[in-house]
Structure formats: structure tokens, C-alpha cells
Amino acid sequence: MGKFLQFELWKNCHVGCKFCFNKYQPTSNTDDKLVALNKMLYVLNSDEIDEYDQVGFIGGEFFGGQLDTKEVKDKFYEGIDIIIERMKQNKINRFYIATSLIFDLNPEFNYFLQKFIEAKVLKRLMICTSYDIEGRFKTHKEEQLWQMNMLGLYEKYPMLPIHTQIVLTQNFIEHVLDNSFDIENFCNKYHTYIDYNIPHIGYDYRDKAEFDKLVPDFLPKRNDFPKFLHKTVIEDKTIDINRLFKPETKADVMYLIYINTIYRIVNKNYKTVLPFGLYNKSGYIDSDIKIWDDVNTFKEELNE
Numbered sequence: 001m002g003k004f005l006q007f008e009l010w011k012n013c014h015v016g017c018k019f020c021f022n023k024y025q026p027t028s029n030t031d032d033k034l035v036a037l038n039k040m041l042y043v044l045n046s047d048e049i050d051e052y053d054q055v056g057f058i059g060g061e062f063f064g065g066q067l068d069t070k071e072v073k074d075k076f077y078e079g080i081d082i083i084i085e086r087m088k089q090n091k092i093n094r095f096y097i098a099t100s101l102i103f104d105l106n107p108e109f110n111y112f113l114q115k116f117i118e119a120k121v122l123k124r125l126m127i128c129t130s131y132d133i134e135g136r137f138k139t140h141k142e143e144q145l146w147q148m149n150m151l152g153l154y155e156k157y158p159m160l161p162i163h164t165q166i167v168l169t170q171n172f173i174e175h176v177l178d179n180s181f182d183i184e185n186f187c188n189k190y191h192t193y194i195d196y197n198i199p200h201i202g203y204d205y206r207d208k209a210e211f212d213k214l215v216p217d218f219l220p221k222r223n224d225f226p227k228f229l230h231k232t233v234i235e236d237k238t239i240d241i242n243r244l245f246k247p248e249t250k251a252d253v254m255y256l257i258y259i260n261t262i263y264r265i266v267n268k269n270y271k272t273v274l275p276f277g278l279y280n281k282s283g284y285i286d287s288d289i290k291i292w293d294d295v296n297t298f299k300e301e302l303n304e
């Protein structure tokens, strides 16, 4: 198995999730987007690309109006064409594209899919979307649009893999504990599998308390987490503890373009490259103990 290279091209997104860590980040204009796309093309055309058998693009968002000028659209698809060519040559096994799927799939997203269909590599494309009970969909209509897109994609392209990220918020934990959200039903209904994000407050809030006032029930309470693990890992067997917070889709190398500066991040070591501390702003609302440490303790107890 080769390595996974990911590009975060811009943070722009039309959706505006209440909790999004990109919410107050600078948006990229056409020139900024072209800088990012040119960097991506430079890497795709260099010898470095031979190191990777998986490539991913993440935003922000690319669809729903973000490929908004001809130049941006052309450069984006120049990159997609290079990736598809390498997929046809079996040099790239999988391409991941992150998208909210909260937009009309016609004609933009279908145009994108059509390229993979024509090249007969659709089943090696992976759509990486997200779902959250609170804070993601501003209206019931938006949630219905996401649901319709998920069901419609499966109906039309059953071989197209779709992966869903859910933020492990207090709200989500409570819905799972009182059975108002059923993980297994969700996966079966939408033909998807889930990985979970550790919730964090992003770059723009002073501390967890300030964030919690504006986005309540997001950061989990430490007491509820073992109950959640017991239910999902032991009782329902809907979460594989060895996979929790360790998605296979974690990139080995990521090019992150932030205010026209290009960061090369190895093994997601954001701490060393970004001008802001992020890691101490994630996890429980009521404890500085890392969720990850509690996952490890749970694992050890399970193996005893």
C-alpha cells in the first residue's frame, strides 16, 4: 500500500455549519484559488506524485458554486484529469473528494462524476461527506436535500463508495444513548460507513467556555463518553474501537494552502506548522483529559 496525499485547497463553503472551524477563516478569492490550484498542479506534475497511490481534495467545498470562474473550473478539472489518467494507469488506486452534498447535484457534481464514469474508475472514487444532527442543516429542507442526494447517488451509482464523517458531539452522544439515532440504520439506509471527528473549537474562540455559549451541546461531557463507548462498542457493536478516530482516510502528507502560504504537513502534524494552537482546544467541555486517552484506557480494559 502506497501513501495518501491530500490537498486542502481553500476554506470557502456556502453551507455555514454553526460549529465549523473554518467559519471565520479568510475566504479565497479567484486569485487565491488559482494559487492553490497551481500548487496542486505543480505537485501532480512532479515526481513527488509517484510516492502516492491515494489522493484527496478537501475544502471548504468545491461544488455548490465554489468553482465560480472559468479559470478556477478549468484548473480544478486539469487536476482531476491528471488524477483520472493516473487511476486508469493504476498508479492512483483511490481518489477522495470531500463534499457537503448540500446543493443541487445538477449540473456541476454530475459533470464531475461523469468524468470518472467515462474513464471507468467510478468505484475507485470515494465521496467523503458529513452528517450532524445539530448545527449542520439550517433548515429541514437542507437535511432533506442531503438525504435525497445520498439516496439518489446510491440509486444511480451503487458502486460509488460514500463515506460519512460525524462529529462526536454531546448532542450526538445523547441521541445514540437514548436510541433516537441508530447508527446501524443510518449506515444501511444511506449505504455508507461512518468515521468520527473529535470536536474542537477551531481557531477563533478564546476558550471552550466561550465556544460552548455559542454552540451548546457540542463538546462532550466526560461522564457520558464511557456510556457511549459501552453502548456502541460492546452492546450494539456499531463502532470498532480500533478504528475510532483513526480513519483509514488519514493523509500521510497534506498540502494546506492558508492565506497564500503553502504548508506541507506530514502525518497531520498541524501543531508544528500552523500559526495557531489547535490541539488544546478540542475534546471534553468539562475536562482537560484527552478523549483519545479515554479511548486507549477503554481499549486496554477491553483486552484485559
Ligand SMILES: C[S@@+](CC[C@H](N)C(=O)[O-])C[C@H]1O[C@@H](n2cnc3c(N)ncnc32)[C@H](O)[C@@H]1O
Binding pocket: 013, 019, 020, 021, 022, 058, 059, 060, 061, 098, 099, 100, 128, 129, 130, 165, 166, 167, 197, 198, 199, 200, 201, 202
Ligand atoms: C471542514 S469540513 C470540509 C468538507 C465538507 N465541507 C464537509 O463538511 O464534509 C471537514 C470535516 O470537518 C468537520 N468539522 C468542521 N468543524 C468541526 C469542528 N469544530 N470540530 C470537529 N470537526 C469539525 C466537518 O464536520 C467535516 O467532517
Ligand code: SF4
Binding pocket: 013, 014, 015, 016, 017, 020, 021, 022, 059, 060, 061, 100
Ligand atoms: S459543509 Fe464542511 S466546510 Fe462547509 S461549513 Fe460545514 S463543515 Fe464547514
